[in-house]
Amino acid sequence: MEQQFQTSTEAALHHYKEGLGTFTKKLPEVAESFNAFTEACFNEGALSRKEKQLIALGISLAMQDEYCTIYHTKGCLDQGASEQEILEACGVAAAFAGGAAMSQAVTLVQECVAELNRKH
Template sequence: MNTADLNQKADSYKIGVGHMKELMPGMVDAYHHFTAACFADGVLDKKQKQLIALGISLFANNEVCTVYHVGEALSEGATPQEIMEATAVAAAVGSGHAMSQGVTRVQQALGSLTAGTQ
């Protein structure tokens, strides 16, 4: 994806949030307050939280959030190596998710759908 496309998506998000704020200002302000509190330094620092958010953004297949959290992680001092390691962890979780469903739900479905046909 090129920078212009990403900027357009980010702008669409900002415009959408602006429209929502016109209709529901308290909710949007509460959301921003909540997310600011979630990303503030705590036991986990801001960099660690941004790396976690990056992994979740990748797993959720959210392009705008992925780019946003890469930028935020960099601004909080993450190195490209740390960002790529977080990306690898997200890949492991994503493939592990498919594997866990395959060895549980899919096999259960096969068992119930093929019971009596064997």
């Protein structure tokens, strides 16, 4: 029997989804409203879904939000962003937010891309 292991990226995504599920049970109106708003924000429009994910990744880095950084790195990949596009978005975030964004880009984002690309 093959032993399964969870990568740190998968573990973080799972942890977030579990927390969201618990929160939704406790405050369904808030969670459902927030989720509907967020979904509307990421719908295709003048900007593509990929562009919106790249923007969200940059903001996540600038805000130093590790869960959102992981979530939106996955979102970028899911929307067809290349590693080069992702890293350029990280560079823009670093130009804005300095060393804190760069430190996450050179560690967390690159680890996420590597782990998630192994799954594709």
